[in-house]
Amino acid sequence: MSKVTSLQTEERVNSLAHTPQGHVRSAAGLTRRRKAAIIVRLLLSEGISLPLNQLPASLQTTLADEIAALRYIDAPTLEAVVSEFVAELEQAGLAFPGGIDGAIELLGEHLSPEAAAALQAQHAGDHPTDPWSVLSEQEPKKLAELLLGESPEVAAIVLAKLPSQISAAALGQMPGAEARRIAFAISRTSTVPPAAIARIGDALAHRVLDAPVRAFETPAEKRMGAILDAAPAATRDDVLQGLAETDADLADRVRRAVFTFADIPDRLAPLDVQALTRTVDQPTLITAMAGADEKTQVTVDFILSNMSQRMAAQLRDEISERGTPAAEEAEAAMSEITAALRGLEAAGEIRLKAPASK
Structure with missing residues (x-):
């Protein structure tokens, strides 16, 4: 068939497929864009939400132009377009997100922050990002x-x-x-x-x-405080003293971030003692209380005074029977209690008061 004859045939098909008013009578001469417009119109009419805003702006405007050019299509044409669309879906094997941003989102937590940042920087010039989406x-x-x-x-x-x-x-x-x-x-x-x-x-x-990728989301003083929470008292005091000699401001912030057994009366609400005794097993609680010294005895009194008299009396008897544990054992139990309180706070079950200046 000659090129002229082919063009004449295509024009004839297009003229048969559409009326001047945009009415569609046949799917034979429809472009893929117009078929896409018909499918989008059908899905939207069924109340299906489509993520059209994820398409490039040029495709969104083209789609809108195609929809604007349409007025009416007959039932056989709609059925033909839908059948072709369904057939293509059934032939699809696996869809990929497209673009580096989609790839990074798909891989998610499997990528390190450094790798994700490097990929974004590497492809920033090739794939312009909508600034308002970024913000x-x-x-x-x-x-x-x-x-x-x-x-x-x-x-x-x-x-x-x-x-x-x-x-x-x-x-x-x-x-x-x-x-x-x-x-x-x-x-x-x-x-x-x-x-x-x-x-x-x-x-x-x-x-x-x-902005550079931060290796840690939490401030340095909070990370140091969490480490010192679990450290023996002697180690904690030694580190804080040495830190104060080199950076007094940081040392003060770290002291405020540290949460020890002795801090419980100042930072735990009396009504939350019940959450503590429900979370920490009784042997740990007894060991910590039995190992209290002059500095931490106020915490023992605070806990006992904010529970039922029957339970407080029972704990006092068991503390007396337990005897004084080794210092290391008592400190381990105290650290377990403060860690449990940190966990309750993170879970939203309690709220620790802000630390006072130390």
């Missing part, structure tokens, strides 16, 4: 810290651009005065040119993406 994915506290480093006007533009729930969460992490200034500035963002808004989004997103 939306940040934790509210981190987003608030980022915006507090900007002027109220810039912060207001960002919050006005982001989804309202994310903006509200970020505002909730800010001091009241700063939050009010930024909220007031939002009312003045309507006249900002789109190009300026885009530049602000790009600049802040690049700052987030260029």
Whole structure:
């Protein structure tokens, strides 16, 4: 068949498939894009949510144009398009996310933070990232810290651009005065040119993406405090003394992060003693109490005074029968108790009071 004849045939099929008003009478001459538009229209009419926002912007606009060009298709044509779509689905073996961001999300926790950051940096030029998506994915506290480093006007533009729930969460992490200034500035963002808004989004997103990957999420003093919680008292005191000689400020922060058996009366609410006795096995509790010295006896009294008289009397009898354990055994039991309280706090079952300055 000649090229001219082929073109004439294609034009004839297209003319038969569509009316001038966009009515479709046959699936024979439909392009894949138009078939995709028909499938999307059908799924949306059935109340099925489609992640169309994950498509490139150019494909989203093309899809919208295709849908806009359609008015009506007859039942046989719809059935033919759906049958072809279902047949293609049945032939599909395995789908991949596409793009480095999708690959990193798929691999998830199987990638180290360093590897994920390196992959993102390596492909940043090839795969431009929507800055507003980057900012939306940040934790509210981190987003608030980022915006507090900007002027109220810039912060207001960002919050006005982001989804309202994310903006509200970020505002909730800010001091009241700063939050009010930024909220007031939002009312003045309507006249900002789109190009300026885009530049602000790009600049802040690049700052987030260029930030070095932190090996540890928790501050150094909290990590040191957790280690010293489990250390023998002599070791803990020696480390803190040595730290104070080299970095007094860090030593003070570490002291506040340390949570020992002696700190329990100051940091545990009396009503939460029941949670402690329910979590820690009785032999451990008895060993810790029996090994208390002058410094930790106040903790023993605190625990006993915040339980039923019958149970307190029973524990006193068992402590007396137990006798004084070795120092190492008593310290191990005390560390187990403080670790249990840390676990209860992490699980949201109790809330330890903020430590006082030591």
